[in-house]
Amino acid sequence: MIKVYLILFLLFSGNASASAEISIGTLYDYMSGQQSTYLKRVRNQGDATAFVKVAIHEITYDSEGQPKESPELTEGNRALVASPSRLIIPANGVQASRFLFMGERDKERYFRVRFIPVLPKAEDGFDIDAATIQEEREQVSAGVNILTGFGSILFVMPRQGHFDTQIIEDEKMTTIVNKGNTTLMLDFFEECDGRKKNCSSPAKIHLLPNMKKQLMKKSDRLYRFVLIEGDKSRNMVIGH
Secondary structure, eight states, rough: OOOOOOEEOOOSOOOOOOOOOOOOOOOOEEEETTSSSEEEHHHHOOOSEEEEEEEEEEEEEEOOOOOOEOSSOOOOOOEEEESSSSSEETTTOOEEEEEEEEESSSOOOEEEEEEOOOOOGHHHHHHHHHHHHHHHHHHHHOOOOEEEOEEEEEEEOOSSSSOOEEEEEEEEEEEEEOOOOEEEEEEEEEEEESSSSSBBBOEEEEEOOOOOEEOOTTTEEEEEEEETTTTEEEEEEEEO
């Protein structure tokens, strides 16, 4: 999911404004059971320095599979830590933040990581002096500026992960059930007509442990996707 933060600064100036444009690459990242850290690179494709805060929220799921997002994790109660949590990225430059997981690895856990560009303030923790802060604020404040931030989701897989994908057929539907303890993916998922000429836009579906995907059986319709279980994948076609 992409989260967009709009910070609108309206000033009375006719000068062209400089702006930062960040790109975080993939919106889904995966820390395998053999990893304890994950490196995420952030690019600034704009023409002004980007000052970026990294905020981490844990996502949990209830018995109905509905997600709930925690408040921002702060020092002292964090299973996942970003280092650094403040990025200063020059125009057309790249910086990286490394995520360190320090919690238990007995089950899969999920985190939303937000990269939020800001106009720097002294209390933001960017470790720059007041004169530099003022200079940077003036540079990006010559006109109307929109700073856009993005969120990615980090899957932290259990230390001992296993996959158990079950496909159950009945008269009305095909049900794909994840009986393992690690998320599996239905990648490039499409619903097509029987001739495979008219298909929906490809989608990426994450099937978390103990969750299922139901595919209704329809005449002259089929579903196709790549089933991904860790480092293994296979092409699947279900239906006519």
